[in-house]
Amino acid sequence: xxxxxxxxxxxxxxxxxxxxxxxxxxxxxxxxxxxxxxxxxxxxxxxxxxxxxxxxxxxxxxxxxxxxxxxxxxxxxxxxxxxxxxxxxxxxxxxxxxxxxxxxxxxxxxxxxxxxxxxxxxxxxxxxxxxxxxxxxxxxxxxxxxxxxxxxxxxxxxxxxxxxxxxxxxxxxxxxxxxxxxxxxxxxxxxxxxxxxxxxxxxxxxxxxxxxxxxxxxxxxxxxxxxxxxxxxxxxxxxxxxxxxxxxxxxxxxxxxxxxxxxxxxxxxxxxxxxxxxxxxxxxxxxxxxxxxxxxxxxxxxxxxxxxxxxxxxxxxxxxxx
Amino acid sequence: xxxxxxxxxxxxxxxxxxxxxxxxxxxxxxxxxxxxxxxxxxxxxxxxxxxxxxxxxxxxxxxxxxxxxxxxxxxxxxxxxxxxxxxxxxxx
Numbered sequence: 206x207x208x209x210x211x212x213x214x215x216x217x218x219x220x221x222x223x224x225x226x227x228x229x230x231x232x233x234x235x236x237x238x239x240x241x242x243x244x245x246x247x248x249x250x251x252x253x254x255x256x257x258x259x260x261x262x263x264x265x266x267x268x269x270x271x272x273x274x275x276x277x278x279x280x281x282x283x284x285x286x287x288x289x290x291x292x293x294x295x296x297x298x299x300x301x302x303x304x305x306x307x308x309x310x311x312x313x314x315x316x317x318x319x320x321x322x323x324x325x326x327x328x329x330x331x332x333x334x335x336x337x338x339x340x341x342x343x344x345x346x347x348x349x350x351x352x353x354x355x356x357x358x359x360x361x362x363x364x365x366x367x368x369x370x371x372x373x374x375x376x377x378x379x380x381x382x383x384x385x386x387x388x389x390x391x392x393x394x395x396x397x398x399x400x401x402x403x404x405x406x407x408x409x410x411x412x413x414x415x416x417x418x419x420x421x422x423x424x425x426x427x428x429x430x431x432x433x434x435x436x437x438x439x440x441x442x443x444x445x446x447x448x449x450x451x452x453x454x455x456x457x458x459x460x461x462x463x464x465x466x467x468x469x470x471x472x473x474x475x476x477x478x479x480x481x482x483x484x485x486x487x488x489x490x491x492x493x494x495x496x497x498x499x500x501x502x503x504x505x506x507x508x509x510x511x512x513x514x515x516x517x518x519x520x521x522x523x524x525x526x527x
Numbered sequence: 528x529x530x531x532x533x534x535x536x537x538x539x540x541x542x543x544x545x546x547x548x549x550x551x552x553x554x555x556x557x558x559x560x561x562x563x564x565x566x567x568x569x570x571x572x573x574x575x576x577x578x579x580x581x582x583x584x585x586x587x588x589x590x591x592x593x594x595x596x597x598x599x600x601x602x603x604x605x606x607x608x609x610x611x612x613x614x615x616x617x618x619x
Contacts, residue, residue, distance in 0.1 A: 332614055411591075413591075415609075415611065416614075429582025429583070429613035430582070430613055437593060440594065443590070443593070444586075444589050444590055444591070445591070447589075
């Protein structure tokens, strides 16, 4: 495959089966099988699913005349979107400032700086909500900065409606479930809408990371945050996945299928396995695609892969692992 | 036996600091009414006239009750209910 620039090598990522983690035996009759399929989004240019949204959001802002060479882009991000935006910004001639919670992995910070982004840290307590709040304040103070705002930018969901969704359906026309992590909700909204328009009865399942108390501690229930992109009617189920389950599944994916993924992938896999178990119990066929949002490289320093699960869980307590 | 309800830090002023409390009921609505009898004021923090408050998420055995049946969701002994404030999470 040949591309004119790194940007155009975006997407068309592999969808790979998980023969060892799928719950039914390979020799079960076809109408009783539950099969899991991993969409390897770590194969994108900067190594995460966020390259799709970053490319679409910048292209869209250029078309609308919001961005011209030399402009400064501002974005609240826990890392991956920032890294993706930094790559696109570099190739298109923009400056990037990221507002990032201070409790994200060291690798994310290093990578952002390597790609040329400037980082403004937001307090750990409050997690991504706090980064969003700080970014909104900065945007108001600097009207010349362009905030793409992934949580409310329709181009984020559209990237998945126009690319991820069609790729998955082409590779897996028999799909019954789509499972992805819930953050900005862009992946689930875009792929979810695309599949629901074409696959009657398809299940769209959100896997939401459940963090330690630090992240929720100061959150007032009256001042929570729901991304503007989120439309509850696109989903059919939403699971809260704690860090121990996410870590356990991340390790199983490596040990049994050889896929080295980040911790948020374990979160999605946990929900996918739950959906598979339900289908097997009900005696129904299932083809379940889930998103591997990124590889494990950026999380080596967190301790997620060291020692026992309990040790790993303690190590990542208070960190934003998704 | 009753249903375990996990309370987020911000609402523990209603439970005397307890992280986890118990309540009973056949539906989520009944459960929250019983919870409010034991810990006055809690219902008002979770529910308004239109149902669950916008920034409150309630999970029954880790599944969001909004996709199960909302306040009418049946609950039974041994279930675990988790209350969390809505946050911007995920791989973003």
